[in-house]
Amino acid sequence: MIYLDNAATTRTAPEVVEAMLPYFTEQYGNPSAIYSLGSAGKKAINEARRTIAAAIGAKPEEIYFTAGGTEADNWALKAAAECCAGKGRHIITTKIEHHAVLHACGYLEKNGYEVTYLDVDRDGILDPESLKEAIRPDTVLISVMFANNEIGTIQPIREIGAIARERGILFHTDAVQAFGQVPIDVEEMHIDMLSASAHKLNGPKGTGMLYIRSGLKIRSFIHGGAQEKGVRAGTENVPGIVGFAxxxxxxxxxxxxKAGRERELRDYLIRRIEGEIPYCRLNGHREKRLPGNVNISFRFIEGESLLIMLDMRGVCASSGSACTSGSLDPSHVLLAIGLEHEEAHGSLRMTLSEENTQEELDEVVGHLAEIVQRLRDMSPLYEDFMKSRRDRT
Structure with a gap:
């Protein structure tokens, strides 16, 4: 098997599993208990909080553990909107956000809020000037993802954060894809809230976190207990939190x-595909992208057929977000950067890890070239296109 879907999830690292095991079998006490078996779990949680806070230049008390990035995004948007409702009900985001943000915004729109969805350029980058123009006196929240989960484009977060801080507007970033992959400093980047998830960086599934800057009065998202300083009820997932740290x-x-290795592999894969398979397009910024992200659209084919045929040859990839893999609609991200429906339907996302090898990528390119040509040979659109080329010559 050749695994090229690390944006969907990563293999839990052996040392992470080893760190978690004692909290399943030996130190299994409830961390809210006062006896020593429980206090060992509480101590482990506090240590994990310090580790994760230090990774982004935050304070331990600013880190709140969740069940993943989707919960963290929902908590950030809904709670921030509610706490600021007295100041205004206008929110700004982009058209290429993860559905955890877009659907949360849709929920808020149904409850009396107004949301502006900003365009991005052909590479998927938000122009800070368009953000400035969209800000209104009643704007209370800006949410822009750090790096896109489909095309890998990294946003100018420091500049966006500075604009929000200067205008006195809360700034949230969905950093699920970026956390642990690229350097992040919440103070330097003027970030008020940040979402992350463990399973995107070789940690366990079902564990995430929300950074909330000190001083923000954010309400509880889950009620029913005093955990996480009373704002996120529920017995803590001690093994998951330990694994996250x-x-x-x-x-x-x-x-x-790791980033250097993945960039080398990424650029090699892009060069080979662009050099050997005609009528394809790299999606996302060529340099300002996550180290391991390759998203390419192949004209005249259906991405789902390509994925199935790759799977039959032992290659795991995707056509976009894992959260929308069952949808027949083309990627909202690819449409937002200007692709036609036909191009968006022919997209393939391959996300690498440092464990991949050049030999694996050579094998993948060979499979791709053969499969793409086979699918095109069955495509009336491709036949018409080639006929029109012959007629012109």
């Missing part, structure tokens, strides 16, 4: 080396 330590210790 272990994954963060691992990611930080190798970030530069």
């Amino acid at each position: 272990a994954a963060v330590r691992r990611a930080l210790s190798r970030m530069e080396e």
